[in-house]
Amino acid sequence: MNYIRHLQLVYQQFMEDERLNPSHISLYMAIFQEWNSARFPGELYINRQQLMLSSKVRSQSGxxxxxxxxxxFxxxxxxxSHNPYQGSRVKMFTFRTSSEQADDHRDPILEQVAAHYYPKYEQVDEPYINSNKQQTLKNINNTSPTFFENEIILFFKKQNWPVTEAKKFFSYYQNQYWKTTKGNIITDWKDAAQKWIARYKRWQKEKKVNQDFLKTSKNKDYGQPL
Structure with a gap:
């Protein structure tokens, strides 16, 4: 697929389509980026939380x-997907002019790379899910841990920590795919939260010291020589 040509045509379509608002365009571009990263497969599995973060669409309903x-449109x-063990899918449509023919050529090398970094997950049979639920959950947590924002906010509240920091913590690590700066998967998010708050308190202390240093007395005697 011609990446540049596709974008030129879809931008033209955006300008002519009066039904769209900025959220439509932002979400489309976030999905397109995922499609591009996966080397333009026929179908793409998507992650709602990641797309909301990338597109800046704030609400689930939106x-x-x-x-x-x-x-x-x-x-x-x-x-x-109505299966909790499998994400939703999208099929992206290729934009082209009426005089252009579809280019179905696929590069086998790029397909091998895409298969390595973006494996295609098969449908899971329901009987297998019911009989192996605990093991499946364990495997999911070991390979791609997903932590829920509400649970994190509740934990911060119980510790009397700012809720704003809970949201920042969740947003940051969700964007990092719940990995440390060294690339290790986070298996204990509560430990990571403790370290996050420790840094936050240290920053607050340094901020207060700097503010106190910058304070000057309001009762100044301008009669004193410099």
């Missing part, structure tokens, strides 16, 4: 409305 309307095909 996200679901935008992605469904992008489907209705003909920009992509949205295939929502």
């Amino acid at each position: 996200y679901h409305r935008c992605i469904r309307e992008l489907d209705v 003909g920009y992509l095909q949205y295939m929502p």
Whole structure:
């Protein structure tokens, strides 16, 4: 697929489509980036939280409305998943002029790279899920841990820590795919939260010291010589 040509045509479509608002465009570009990173597969598994973070769409209702309307408007095909063990999928439509033919050529080397970094997950049979739920959950947590924002906020509240820091903590590590700066997967987010707050308190202390240093007396005697 011609990356530049596709973007030129889709931008033109954006300008002519009066149904769109900035959230539609931002979400489409976030999905397009994931599609590009996966080397333009026929179908793409998506992560709602990651797309909301990338597109800056703040609410779940806004996200679901935008992605469904992008489907209705003909920009992509949205295939929502009702299986908690499998993400939703999208099929991106290639934009081209009426005189251009579809380019279905695939580079086998790029496909091997994409298969390595973006494996395609197969549908999981329901009986297997029911009989192996605990083991499946364990495997998911070991390979790609997902921590819920509400649980983190509740933990911060119990510790009497600022809720704003809970949201910053969740947003930061969600963007890092719950990995440390060294690339290690975080298995104990509460320990990471303790370190986060320790840095926060240290920063607050340094900030207060700097503010005290900059304070000057309001009762100045301008009669004294310098």
